[in-house]
Structure formats: C-alpha cells, structure tokens
Amino acid sequence: MNVIWNSLSWFxxxxxxxxxxxxxxxxxxxxxxxxxxxAITVAIALPLGLVLGHLRRGRAAAAAGxxxxxxxxxxxxxxxxxxxxxxxxxxxxGDLVPILIPLxxxxxxxxxxxxxxxxxxxxxxxxxxxxxxxxxxxxxxARVELPVAMPLIxxxxxxxxxxxxxxxxxxxxxxxxxxxxxxxDGYSRQDYDSMAGGAILVIVLAIATQLAxxxxxxxxxxxxxxxxxxxxxxxxxxxxxxxAPPDAIPAEGRxxxxxxx
Amino acid sequence: xxxxxxxxxxxxxxxRWDWIGRNLDGVIAEAFREHLVLxxxxxLLGLLIALPLGLACARWSxxxxxxxxxxxxxxxxxxxxxxxxxxxxxRLTYATVxxxxxxxxxxxxxxxVVDGLRSVPGHVRQAAEAMGYRPLRRLLRVELPLxxxxxxAGLRVATVANISLVSVGALIGIGGLGQLMVTGMKWPGGxxxxxxxxxxxxxxxxxxAADLLLLLVQRLLTPxERAGRGRRGRAAAREAxxxxxxxxxxxxxx
Numbered sequence: 001m002n003v004i005w006n007s008l009s010w011f012x013x014x015x016x017x018x019x020x021x022x023x024x025x026x027x028x029x030x031x032x033x034x035x036x037x038x039a040i041t042v043a044i045a046l047p048l049g050l051v052l053g054h055l056r057r058g059r060a061a062a063a064a065g066x067x068x069x070x071x072x073x074x075x076x077x078x079x080x081x082x083x084x085x086x087x088x089x090x091x092x093x094g095d096l097v098p099i100l101i102p103l104x105x106x107x108x109x110x111x112x113x114x115x116x117x118x119x120x121x122x123x124x125x126x127x128x129x130x131x132x133x134x135x136x137x138x139x140x141x142a143r144v145e146l147p148v149a150m151p152l153i154x155x156x157x158x159x160x161x162x163x164x165x166x167x168x169x170x171x172x173x174x175x176x177x178x179x180x181x182x183x184x185d186g187y188s189r190q191d192y193d194s195m196a197g198g199a200i201l202v203i204v205l206a207i208a209t210q211l212a213x214x215x216x217x218x219x220x221x222x223x224x225x226x227x228x229x230x231x232x233x234x235x236x237x238x239x240x241x242x243x244a245p246p247d248a249i250p251a252e253g254r255x256x257x258x259x260x261x
Numbered sequence: 262x263x264x265x266x267x268x269x270x271x272x273x274x275x276x277r278w279d280w281i282g283r284n285l286d287g288v289i290a291e292a293f294r295e296h297l298v299l300x301x302x303x304x305l306l307g308l309l310i311a312l313p314l315g316l317a318c319a320r321w322s323x324x325x326x327x328x329x330x331x332x333x334x335x336x337x338x339x340x341x342x343x344x345x346x347x348x349x350x351x352r353l354t355y356a357t358v359x360x361x362x363x364x365x366x367x368x369x370x371x372x373x374v375v376d377g378l379r380s381v382p383g384h385v386r387q388a389a390e391a392m393g394y395r396p397l398r399r400l401l402r403v404e405l406p407l408x409x410x411x412x413x414a415g416l417r418v419a420t421v422a423n424i425s426l427v428s429v430g431a432l433i434g435i436g437g438l439g440q441l442m443v444t445g446m447k448w449p450g451g452x453x454x455x456x457x458x459x460x461x462x463x464x465x466x467x468x469x470a471a472d473l474l475l476l477l478v479q480r481l482l483t484p485x486e487r488a489g490r491g492r493r494g495r496a497a498a499r500e501a502x503x504x505x506x507x508x509x510x511x512x513x514x515x
Contacts, residue, residue, distance in 0.1 A: 004349050078461070079425040079442070088446075089453075165339065206338055
C-alpha cells in the first residue's frame with residue numbers, strides 16, 4: 001500500500017500537467033482515439049443490430065441472428081494484444097489506422113449483440129398492438145421496439161466504450177499515445193511510479209465512463225421500461241429470445257456480453 | 262533468411278514453420294504451460310468466491326444490488342491498470358495476474374449463481390421441503406443441481422474471456438502465450454509474425470477446448486436435461502416453468 005501512496009507524488013512532479021507528455025495531453029489523446037473508434041463502431045454496429053433484430057421472421061433472419069450471437073463468443077476468445085501487435089507489424093508501424101481496426105472490430109460485437117437481442121426480445125404482444133394501431137414497420141421499430149430495448153442497447157454501448165478505453169491503453173505498447181504511455185514507458189524504464197500513475201488515471205477514466213452511462217441511462221431510458229432492479233426481467237421484454245440457442249444470451253446478461261480486453 | 266517456399270509478397274513468409282519446429286518444446290510449451298495456470302486458477306478462485314457470495318445474494322436480496330454494483334465497477338477497470346496496482350501488493354508474481362483476473366470473473370459468476378438459484382421453481386423448492394429436506398441438503402441436492410445450467414453458462418463465458426485476457430499480463434512480463442506476442446513485437450528488424458500467430462491460434466484453440474469441455478461436464482452433470490425429451494419438449498417445459506418462476510422470485514426465495 002505504501003508503494004501506491006509514494007507513487008502519488010508522481011502526480012506532483014514538474015511538467016506532469018503540461019507539455020506533450022503531460023496528463024492533459026495524454027488524456028485528450030486517449031479520449032480522442034477512444035471516441036473516434038467508438039463513433040465508427042456505433043455507426044456500423046448499431047443500425048445493423050437494430051435492423052437485424054427487427055427483421056426477425058424468416059430463415060435468413062434466423063441465420064443472421066445466429067451469426068450475430070456467434071460473433072460475440074468469437075470476439076471474447078480473441079486476444080486483443082496479439083491482434084494489435086499483428087496489425088502493427090503487418091502494416092507499416094506508427095500509423096493510427098492499423099491500431100484502430102482491431103479496436104473497432106472487437107467493439108462491434110457487444111453493440112451488435114445487445115441491440116439485436118434487445119429488439120428481438122420485445123414482447124410480441126407489444127409489437128402486435130403497435131401494428132394493430134396502424135404503425136408501419138419503421139414506426140414500430142422507432143417508437144416501440146427502440147425504447148423498450150434501450151436498457152440493453154445502452155449496456156452494449158457501455159461495454160464497447162469501456163472495452164475501447166481498455167484496449168487503447170494496451171495499444172500504447174504498439175506506439176499509440178494516450179494514458180497507456182505512462183504504463184508502457186514506465187515499465188521499460190523500471191519506473192513504478194509512472195506505471196501506477198498511469199494505472200490510476202486509466203482506472204479513473206473507466207469508472208467515470210461507467211458513471212456517465214449510468215447518468216445517460218436515467219436520461220434516455222423511458223420510466224416505463226426502467227428496470228425495478230438491475231438485471232431482472234423488465235416489463236415488455238423476455239429474458240430469452242425465442243428460437244435462439246438457450247446459452248446464446250448468457251444468463252448474466254450484464255457487462256459480459258461480447259466483452260473482452 | 263531461409264524457407265523460400267510460401268513466401269509472402271515482401272519475401273518473408275507469414276508463418277515460419279521452422280521457427281515453430283525449433284521452439285515447440287521450448288518457448289512455446291513453456292508459454293502454453295504458464296497460460297494454462299494463469300487461465301484456470303483465476304476461474305477456480307472466482308468460482309470459490311462466487312458460490313458463497315451468490316448464495317448470500319440470493320438469500321438476502323438487499324445485498325445483491327450492492328454486490329452487483331461493486332462487480333460491475335470492477336469489470337470496467339482495465340486489466341492492465343489492475344495488474345499494475347497489484348504489483349504493489351504482490352511484487353511480480355503469478356498472483357499479480359491471478360488475483361485481478363479472479364476478481365473479473367466475479368462480474369460474470371456472481372450473477373450466474375444468483376440467476377441460477379432464482380431459476381429454481383418455487384414449487385420444486387416446496388416439494389423438497391415437504392419431502393423433509395433440510396435447508397443445506399435441499400441446497401446441495403435440489404437447488405444447486407437445478408441452478409447448474411445457468412451457472413455453467415456463466416462459467417463458460419468467464420473461462421473463455423479469461424483465457425484471452427491472460428495475454429495482457431505480458432505487458433508486465435507475466436502473460437503466458439502473451440509472452441510470444443511480445444517476442445514477436447520485439448524481434449529485431451520490425452517484428453516477426455510467427456510467434457504472434459502461434460499465440461493467437463493456441464489461445465483460440467484453448468478457449469474452444471475449454472468451452473467444449475465445460476459443455477460436456479454440464480451435460481454429464483445434468484442428465485435430466487436431455488432425458489426422454491426433444492428440443493421442442495424442453496422449450497415447452499421452459500415456457501411452462503416461466504410463470505412459476507416469476508411467482509417464486511419474490512415469495513419462494515426463502
């Protein structure tokens with residue numbers, strides 16, 4: 001414990017809060033890479049998940065659903081560090097793009113799976129009622145399915161962003177800037193204070209992100225579908241998708257969906 | 262450089278089989294052995310903590326949101342950050358990686374245990390009680406076996422995620438197959454893909470094997486799940502159990 005307290009003096013060292021290796025610059029770098037990768041991930045995965053979940057009838061839709069679910073399991077097994085290193089040494093090192101590709105590829109499954117499962121698990125009765133009221137397919141998706149699926153969709157987005165922030169830390173090893181630099185550079189200099197300082201910053205960033213999503217959830221999720229207790233079945237959704245293999249949606253359903261670092 | 266066959270565009274083959282051949286018994290076997298230890302010890306440790314913790318959460322439902330919040334915050338913390346912090350407590354030992362990884366499994370395993378126990382229908386619990394089962398025996402003989410499919414699903418997720426997460430430990434020098442990735446990155450002359458590919462492939466194969474093994478264990482431990490019923494029958498049974506489960510959620514969780 002003493003070692004940790006000692007390393008806190010690292011935060012007060014001269015130049016720590018300014019310059020290219022200062023905390024504000026590194027934090028902004030980290031946020032920039034993370035939000036860039038997150039924006040691309042969401043732009044690809046969210047519409048795809050919503051539409052696939054909405055088109056639940058037919059054999060092709062079932063096959064697509066199976067692929068979506070498998071992608072989450074596959075992504076969990078893929079070692080992030082290996083993909084990052086491979087991407088960097090196979091291309092010319094130092095570019096941002098080869099680092100962003102694994103970051104995005106590993107963040108897509110949680111968004112995709114949760115959006116898909118969220119829409120698919122909407123109670124059929126709700127959907128029938130919406131159709132009976134004369135809503136078109138697009139209106140059913142936007143006004144009924146989307147709000148009901150919102151808690152799961154947000155869970156997917158949160159998992160993806162948290163994972164991107166973690167992976168961006170690791171990516172310092174292959175030359176990316178950001179807070180991971182303190183850990184990687186500290187390790188190569190045998191400077192534990194720098195490593196611990198970087199670790200604390202990254203942990204604080206991840207927890208702040210988690211809290212930001214909790215606030216977002218309060219603002220975005222309609223009170224009617226807000227879970228009375230986290231993780232229990234909510235009104236309007238079924239615990240498991242009909243037709244999906246029983247273990248396709250892990251029973252715990254929380255951060256674990258498609259998560260890997 | 263040797264091995265001119267199967268050369269990639271720039272003259273260097275993607276996989277140098279001769280390197281694999283020369284290091285199979287040495288570096289690769291050693292890294293694989295370390296990876297096995299670092300993969301399964303945290304899951305076992307996590308299960309040992311999650312079982313009593315999950316039982317407590319299922320008994321005292323007020324405890325559950327608190328534990329859930331704690332584990333989900335923990336899950337958000339990047340692995341490398343937690344490893345670095347643990348260096349201060351454990352120095353650079355296997356424990357530096359094993360303890361944080363065990364903590365991560367809790368975010369999957371505790372909810373799995375709780376959901377599994379809650380999935381036991383209330384009438385089953387009452388029947389066991391009527392047959393004279395005391396609480397401990399009822400737990401061991403009736404509730405835990407019936408909770409097993411949900412717990413095992415969680416265990417499979419935790420195991421697979423853990424196997425790939427171990428490699429991050431290579432950034433502080435304790436990473437099993439992750440060490441091969443670091444070797445490939447540090448190779449003189451701009452890196453060497455072969456050890457990295459070997460590591461990735463072995464990790465995926467290990468994850469797949471562990472997943473199948475756990476699935477097999479689950480099938481062996483729950484023979485009633487497939488006795489005399491087809492897929493359709495089981496689905497119908499699940500539908501039938503659903504209302505009972507909803508009712509049991511509040512009243513039956515003694």
